Amino acid sequence: MHTGITIENLSKNFGDTAAISDVSLVVPQSSFTVLLGPSGCGKSTLLRLISGLETPCAGRIWIDGKHVENLPANARNLSMVFQSYALFPHLNVAENILFGLQVRKVPKAEQAARLQKTAGMMGLEKLLSRRPSQLSGGQQQRVALARAVIAERPICLMDEPLSNLDAKLRAEMRREIRDLQKNLGLTMVYVTHDQVEAITMADQVVLLNNGAVEQVATPGQMYDQPATTFAARFIGTPAMNLIKADTLNAHSQTIWPEGVIIGVRPEDVSVGITGVSARVTAVEYLGADRLLTCQIGPEALIARISARDQLPGDGQILLKWPATSQHLFDANSGQRFNNNQTN
Amino acid sequence: MKRTTIHAWLMLLPAMTLLVAFTHYPAIKTIIASFWTTGRGRRESQFAGLDNYAKLLGDDVFWQVLGNNLIYAAITIPVSIALAISMALFVNKKLLGRSAVRMAYFTPTVLPLIAVANIWLFFYTPGFGLIDQIRGLFGLPEQNWMGSPSTALYTMMAVTIWKEAGFFMIFYLAALQAISPSLYEAAEIEGAPRWAVFRRITLPLLMPTTLFVSVNAVINAFRMIDHIFTMTGGGPNNASSLLLFYIYEVAFRQWNTAYAATLTVVMLVILAALAIGQFFFLDRKVHYK
Ligand SMILES: Nc1ncnc2c1ncn2[C@@H]1O[C@H](COP(=O)(O)OP(=O)(O)O)[C@@H](O)[C@H]1O
Ligand SMILES: [Mg+2]
Numbered sequence: 001m002h003t004g005i006t007i008e009n010l011s012k013n014f015g016d017t018a019a020i021s022d023v024s025l026v027v028p029q030s031s032f033t034v035l036l037g038p039s040g041c042g043k044s045t046l047l048r049l050i051s052g053l054e055t056p057c058a059g060r061i062w063i064d065g066k067h068v069e070n071l072p073a074n075a076r077n078l079s080m081v082f083q084s085y086a087l088f089p090h091l092n093v094a095e096n097i098l099f100g101l102q103v104r105k106v107p108k109a110e111q112a113a114r115l116q117k118t119a120g121m122m123g124l125e126k127l128l129s130r131r132p133s134q135l136s137g138g139q140q141q142r143v144a145l146a147r148a149v150i151a152e153r154p155i156c157l158m159d160e161p162l163s164n165l166d167a168k169l170r171a172e173m174r175r176e177i178r179d180l181q182k183n184l185g186l187t188m189v190y191v192t193h194d195q196v197e198a199i200t201m202a203d204q205v206v207l208l209n210n211g212a213v214e215q216v217a218t219p220g221q222m223y224d225q226p227a228t229t230f231a232a233r234f235i236g237t238p239a240m241n242l243i244k245a246d247t248l249n250a251h252s253q254t255i256w257p258e259g260v261i262i263g264v265r266p267e268d269v270s271v272g273i274t275g276v277s278a279r280v281t282a283v284e285y286l287g288a289d290r291l292l293t294c295q296i297g298p299e300a301l302i303a304r305i306s307a308r309d310q311l312p313g314d315g316q317i318l319l320k321w322p323a324t325s326q327h328l329f330d331a332n333s334g335q336r337f338n339n340n341q342t343n
Numbered sequence: 344m345k346r347t348t349i350h351a352w353l354m355l356l357p358a359m360t361l362l363v364a365f366t367h368y369p370a371i372k373t374i375i376a377s378f379w380t381t382g383r384g385r386r387e388s389q390f391a392g393l394d395n396y397a398k399l400l401g402d403d404v405f406w407q408v409l410g411n412n413l414i415y416a417a418i419t420i421p422v423s424i425a426l427a428i429s430m431a432l433f434v435n436k437k438l439l440g441r442s443a444v445r446m447a448y449f450t451p452t453v454l455p456l457i458a459v460a461n462i463w464l465f466f467y468t469p470g471f472g473l474i475d476q477i478r479g480l481f482g483l484p485e486q487n488w489m490g491s492p493s494t495a496l497y498t499m500m501a502v503t504i505w506k507e508a509g510f511f512m513i514f515y516l517a518a519l520q521a522i523s524p525s526l527y528e529a530a531e532i533e534g535a536p537r538w539a540v541f542r543r544i545t546l547p548l549l550m551p552t553t554l555f556v557s558v559n560a561v562i563n564a565f566r567m568i569d570h571i572f573t574m575t576g577g578g579p580n581n582a583s584s585l586l587l588f589y590i591y592e593v594a595f596r597q598w599n600t601a602y603a604a605t606l607t608v609v610m611l612v613i614l615a616a617l618a619i620g621q622f623f624f625l626d627r628k629v630h631y632k
Contacts, residue, residue, distance in 0.1 A: 053528050074534025086525035090547045100533035103543070151533070 003064060004029035004187050005050060005155065010059030012045055019045040021211045023059070027204070029154075032181050032188045034198040036234070037208035043191040044083075046208070047157050050189060052076050063155065078155035079148035083163060085140050087132040087147075094119075094128040097146045118150040121180075138169045149180065155187045162197065174201055195235050199223065207231050225327075229334040232263045232327060238291065240265050241301045244331065251296050252276040260337070263327035266291070269303035271311070275320030280311065294319065376604035388601070395605040405606065407581050408589040411496055415585060416564035419503045424556060426504065427511035428549065434512075435519045445516070452510040456569035463502045464574060489575050495583035502570045507563065511556045518552040519545070554625045561617050565610060586610050 005027035012020040019042045027033045035043045048054040050061060052073035061068050068076050087096050094115060095102075101111045119125050122142045132140055141161065148156055161177070162170045178201050181188045192198055198205050199219040207214040207222065207230075214234075215227040226232035232240040240263045245256035252275060256262060278294035278301065285307065292303045294317070303319060311317065328337040377395055382388035399405055434445045451459060466473045469487040478486065488498050522545070530540045568588045571577055577584030577592065584592075587610065594603035 051532065053531065072534075073528075073532050078532070080529070080532045082525045082529060084523065084525055086523065086529040088526060088529075088544060090550075099530070099535070099543070103530070103533055103535040103539045147529075 004031065005189070006062040007050070008060045010046075010049060010061065011057050012042075012049055012054060013057050018211050020049065020056075023208075023211075023213050025206060025213060025216065027187060027189055029064075029187050030185045031203040032178065032190065032201060033204045033206060034202035035189065035191045035206050035208060036195060036198040037193065037214075038234075039193055041208045042211040043193070043208055044159055045211075047080075047159055047189060047191050050076075051078060051080050051157050076155075077153050078157060079151040079153045081144050081148050081156070081158040081161045083160045085132075085144040085164075087140060087143055089132055092129050092131055093124060093135070093143050096132065096143055097124075097150055100147065100151050114150050114152075118146045121149065122146045137165055138173070141165060141173060145177070145180070149184070154185075155189070156181070157189045157191075159191045160193070161190075162192075163194075170197075177201070196237075199235065207234060225336065226263070227336050229261060229263070229329050232329070236265060238266050238302045238304070240327070241269070242329070243296065243299050243301060247297045247299050248276055251278070259331045261329040261331050261334075263329060264301075264321045264325065266302045266304040268321045268325040269301070269305070269319055270321065271303075271305060271309055271317050272320040273318060275318040278317055278319050280315040280317060283311075373604045373607055376601055377608050379601055381599050381601040383598075391601070395602055398602065399605055399609065404581055404584075404589065408584045408586050411582075411584060412565060412586045415496065415500055415503075416561060419500050419507070419564060420557060420560040422500075423504045423507040423511055423560065424553065426508040427515050427556070430508065430512045431515035431519055432545075435516060448509045448512055450509065451506045452513075454506075456506060456567060457573055459502060459506050460570040460573040463498070463505070463570070467498055467574075489583075490579060492579050492582035495575055495579060499570060499575065499583050502574070503564075503567070507560065511560070514552050514556055515549060518549050522548050550625070554621065557625070558618055558621055561621065562614065565614055 005025075007023060007025040007027075010020055010023045010025075011018065023046060035046055037043050045054060049056050050063075052068070052071060052075075056069060059069075063076055063078070088099065091099065097118060098111055098115055101114065106114075115128075116125075119128060122145060124139075124142055124146055127135065127139060127143075132143065135143065141164075144161070148158075158177070162173050165173060174197060177188075177190075180186070190201065199222075202219055204216065205219055205222050206216050209230050215222060215231045217225070217227070222231060222235050226235060226240070229242055232242060242261050242263050245258060245260040245262060248254070248256050248262060254276075276296060278296045280292050281295050281300075282293040284291040284293075286304075288307055289304050290307050290309075292305060292311075294301045294303060296319075301319070329335065330337065378391060378393070379388045380391045380394070430448050434441060434448065438444070454462075464472075467488045469475060469485050469490070474488065475485050478484075488494050526544055527540065530544060535543070565585070565587060568585055568591075571583060571585060571588050575583040577588050581589075586606070590603050590606045590610065593599050593606060
């Protein structure tokens with residue numbers, strides 16, 4: 001019944017601070033699940049609860065149908081890649097990769113065979129006798145991955161593994177980790193604060209905010225139907241515009257219902273001959289597109305329009321967007337209105 | 344170019360003067376003195392060649408104190424290092440009143456060795472001492488620990504270990520705290536047993552500290568003799584005498600300064616050889632980041 005990882009009503013407090021509160025979640029087998037959220041929202045804590053490095057205050061965790069809250073980390077059949085890589089500085093690359101097999105007393109011949117296979121897969125054959133301090137950041141990252149892969153455990157946990165790499169290497173490693181997960185059929189739980197990383201890699205994104213789950217969805221769903229204003233602002237660059245109905249009502253003919261927040265993505269906004277009147281305060285040229293920062297009464301809105309569109313000289317424009325691409329949220333709770341009652 | 348060279352020498356001059364006057368000159372003078380006889384009264388000091396060194400080879404007391412010193416070093420150094428590591432591991436844990444325990448372990452280091460010696464005199468004194476009082480509770484007879492040749496040296500070792508272990512612990516504690524906790528977590532995920540974690544991770548990462556501590560310990564084993572003055576005076580029958588204490592006796596009780604200089608040169612050669620040996624031997628096992 002429970003395959004993969006199932007979490008029910010999990011809570012963890014550190015003294016007075018609730019790092020994780022009442023989180024329930026299913027991580028399907030062989031899926032790539034990303035825990036996403038701003039810094040300090042409890043992503044690492046949730047990952048460490050799954051790994052067994054922390055013990056929960058309340059709630060249950062199943063791994064492959066087995067209760068694991070009381071099992072030590074090494075009995076949970078998972079491997080982990082740390083943000084700082086946690087390579088042993090006094091051991092060379094081969095010894096680092098083999099550490100787990102050695103302490104578990106795997107036969108020497110099998111160790112050698114698995115090392116050769118893993119090192120080949122990660123492109124580390126030539127570096128096996130180097131110390132971690134003699135490796136570049138990207139190479140250290142590969143050693144950390146190799147150490148997780150060689151364990152041949154079905155679940156792999158990663159805590160912001162790419163945050164110490166430069167942008168180019170990061171894009172490369174994203175693809176590599178994703179391929180690795182697919183080829184080996186790993187159940188991956190991957191922590192990041194970078195929404196681009198989450199959207200490009202994940203089968204399933206778990207958005208956390210203040211220790212609670214904000215939304216669980218595929219990247220596409222999360223982008224198209226954010227469940228809350230927090231999710232709406234967190235996914236996408238530039239972020240979705242969120243504007244109070246009152247403000248729009250004061251600046252256009254259309255009437256939006258009271259107590260509603262209207263969300264619209266910058267790329268869905270266009271300049272029209274009817275619509276909401278706004279004043280352009282800044283223009284950012286991006287090549288194919290332009291980003292307009294507009295003022296609607298007291299609120300700001302960002303529109304991404306084609307660089308070819310002409311703008312009036314006085315900066316007074318009318319903005320419109322298709323009714324189908326607008327999102328309505330409850331102004332009090334921040335929750336999405338599900339049946340998008342548009343006008 | 345020329346001007347900067349002169350400047351450099353001028354800058355060096357004050358420190359150089361002090362070093363030469365108080366370190367280099369006496370050292371060289373000592374080496375020279377070891378090749379001369381001791382001048383007494385009207386008899387002038389004369390060049391003696393290797394006579395002093397020949398005498399040293401035939402001096403039973405020299406061989407005895409050298410032997411004592413080697414046993415003393417061979418026991419006190421490993422024991423205080425092992426104790427220091429154990430104590431550091433213990434107080435590095437999350438335990439109640441951790442800083443109080445750390446302070447307690449460190450206290451012997453703050454005390455002057457003379458004060459430490461007095462505390463241990465109270466332990467050792469036959470009849471009244473703490474040890475004999477406890478033995479008395481079990482009906483065991485009085486024992487003169489410092490007075491008997493078979494145990495005198497060991498009583499001195501206990502004092503040294505007591506004083507040094509807490510000092511070394513501070514270095515090990517600092518080294519332990521510099522080890523990233525994620526290394527232990529990585530080992531935990533791999534299911535490494537405690538002993539394997541200690542042997543494969545903690546101990547190797549403490550090696551630079553061990554090198555530093557052991558070089559210091561070797562030097563101290565030959566240098567710190569205050570407790571011998573206060574407690575046994577090297578006796579009975581030189582059983583607890585160490586090399587430096589013997590040098591003191593030769594120089595300032597017997598006033599045989601030439602022979603004392605010879606002993607000093609030999610001691611320096613031994614110390615230098617030990618320190619260099621340690622660096623070469625341990626350096627291969629030490630990991631520097
Ligand atoms: N060991 C700890 N002791 C006390 N507070 C902690 C500990 N670990 C995490 N926290 C707190 O729990 C919250 C979540 O932390 P964390 O899971 O590390 O966030 P994230 O990984 O999302 O940045 C933070 O407020 C943090 O200060
Ligand atoms: Mg974190």
